[in-house]
Amino acid sequence: MITRLCNEAISNHPENEVEIIVIKKNFENWIEQKINELFKGIKYEIIPIQKLVRIQIGSVFITLRNLSKE
Numbered sequence: 001m002i003t004r005l006c007n008e009a010i011s012n013h014p015e016n017e018v019e020i021i022v023i024k025k026n027f028e029n030w031i032e033q034k035i036n037e038l039f040k041g042i043k044y045e046i047i048p049i050q051k052l053v054r055i056q057i058g059s060v061f062i063t064l065r066n067l068s069k070e
Helices: 003-012 012-040 049-069
Strands: none
Touching: 003 012
């Protein structure tokens, strides 16, 4: 969204292109820094898609079994 906003600003104010590009790059660097800080404090596990689908299908079967008992 910020990239589109900066591109629009450049097209409307080409005389300020250099300043807008600097602002855009500074903002992108700030966002990257914040993302890296966030990931440092998070412990997560990547689950393969196939395993995730198996879990979802298993949940469907459990739900169907429970619904059929009612």
